[in-house]
Amino acid sequence: MDLNYPKETENFRQEVRSWLKENLPQGWGQDNFEMTDEQKADFNKEWVEKLKAGGWICASWPKEYGGKGLSLMELVVLNEEFANSNAPIRADFFGDTLVGPTILQWGTEEQKKYFLPKILSGQIAWCQGFSEPDAGSDLASLKTKAVLDGDEWVINGQKIWTTQAQHADYIFLLARTDQEAPKHKGISYLLVPMKQPGIEVRPIIQVDGSAEFNEVFFTDARCPKDNVVGGVNNGWVVAMTTLGFERGTSATTGHRRFEKELNSIIKTAQNNSKITDPKIRQGIAKAYSKVKIMQINGLRSLTSALNNDNSAAGLSATNKMYWSEYHRDTMELAIDILGMNGQILTGSLNSGESPLPGLANRTVLKNYPASMLQASFFFSRSETIWGGTAQIQRNIVAERILGLPKEPKVS
Secondary structure (H helix, E strand, C coil): CCCCCCEEEEEHHHHHHHHHHHCCCCCCCCCCCCCCCCHHHHHHHHHHHHHHHCCCCCCCCCCHHCCCCCHHHHHHHHHHHHHHHHCCCCHHHHHHCCCCCCHHCCCHHHHHHHHHHHHHHHHCEEEEEEEEECCCCHHHCCEEEEEEEEEEEEEEEEEECCCCHHHHEEEEEECCCCCCCCCCCEEEEEEECCCCCEEEEEEEECCCCCCEEEEEEEEEEEEHHHHHHCCCCHHHHHHHHHHHHHHHHCCCCCCHHHHHHHHHHHHHHCCCCCHHHHHHHHHHHHHHHHHHHHHHHHHHHHHHHHCCCCCHHHHHHHHHHHHHHHHHHHHHHHHHHHHHHHHHHCCCCCCCCCCCCCCCCCEEEECCCCCCHHHHHHHHHHHHHCCHHHHHHHHHHHHCCCCCCCCCCCC
């Protein structure tokens, strides 16, 4: 890709830089900059309002739906400048990144007018209802059913690994609406209210005592007939769009969280003298080279998207597989660097330890005080699974990039 961004894009970069300089607290980003807990709480509240006023939330959405109508390159620049300034941007992942863009592409005008303003304002919290106990990587095997009863869909079934279901107002889910159709057909994409009789959320307790994931049970739960996105029995195609949004954002900035985390790992190795171990040094060098490969692959993905290249889905699968396996392996290296200290809980409620990139503002849990590196190690175990397992990504790469025959179907 030509790294000389277009002139108009660079003009936009200056606009974003100026806005950040005017709106971030004085001294932000400097080594000695600190905020009290009270100041942090005030900043988080005020910052979201500033982002809304500046139009930076869902800025790529069309202007008529509350966005700025940014081009792809302008969105890239926006992400770069916020990353360069280490400035937070609202992270309503399910609303802003997944279901919002899906409604923009597939929704009716009535759905857009009702849901999009509520996503922009943060009025509705969302969760995703795709995976089931027997339909994870083979998502098309899902068994949750929706049957039309007058003006409502009646839903029965179960979803699993549903992040933030306990806080969500709505769930965007896949349900089988035609029992006779082939498994990739007869599926619909529904927007279902969570706060109603017939929906039970059961937390899945993790080893550290947290419960971000949940099981969700539907027993004659209901949603309006018109809450189908993309048409009845077209849910598989719509869902692939959603997964594409999940895998394709932040092409030129996605590698940065791994770069920052690797710097933290290197610092740990320097502090406990493990940096002198040839095996550790080799592991760090290998990790560094992979971060650089991620950076280059991000640029390849951006080029593919700008050219409307048909290989975009395959590149997205390559990138997801690559970074998730990198992170799993690098966090195993981090535990090796910690040595025996990695086998005991070394986190402290009062340590003041900064969260690692990717863990947001996760706090040390009182009942399981893992350090940030330990917490990142645990988190990395899930990354080769969610958003499509590494094994499934390999199939996509084989078929869509390498042109190999499709995997034989089980008779």
